[in-house]
Amino acid sequence: MQLGIDDADETDENLRLDPLAEELRSRRQTLDWTQDRLARQLGCSESLVAHWEAGRRTPSIQFCKLLDQALSTNGLFERFRSDKPFAPHFNKAAKAEQRAIRIEEFSPVFVPGLLQTPDYAREVFRGGRLRSPKDELDKKVVRRVARGKILDSEEVESLFIVSETVLLLNVGGPQVMAHQLAHLRAMVRAGVTSVQVVPHAQGNQGAATALSA
Secondary structure: EEEEOOOOOOHHHHOOOOOHHHHHHHHHHHHHHHHHHHHHHHHOHHHHHHHHHHHHHOOHHHHHHHHHHHHHOHHHHHHHHOOOOOOOOOOHHHHHHHHHOEEEEEEEOOOHHOOOOOHHHHHHHHHOOOOOHHHHHHHHHHHHHHHHHHOOOOOOOOEEEHHHHHHHHHHHOOOOOOOHHHHHHHHHOOOOEEEEEOOHHOOOOOOOEEOOO
């Protein structure tokens, strides 16, 4: 069964935002700041902040440092712009993933990591058995979102199969789930990846990933 999500008013281009843009908007709104207030904190124009949040432009490393200071994010945005998004101890599986030309994954509970939005990933990590300090949680989110950039490569083919549970499990609340499902729909409709859903009637299966290099 092919993934189908009801149409929304936004265009696919707007739904499939850059992870940095999504994180920036989320952090600003959490503080209940307007784009104008953030712009004044950074010493830039409100329109520039709007461009960043829409994914039309990417802040320079200098502005990322200023964003971290203004939003008290402890280097989060600077890490988004880093050329080395993975921690030195990052496992071999993730490195093999970055070399793959075809990725196939079945996920029975959560949206596959490569397809997760920052907010969804954060909620998944928060629900883990081992709770992480906020700074470490941010690092995990950055690394997970950075992994997903491999799907932007035209040389990589991918197929993700999820159980029906993945679409019904409420992770992080209605807003987080709505954004995550819209992100999935946008990626599928843009031809970035393929997503299929296994109905409950087919029974439960364990998670599995296959990489072809």
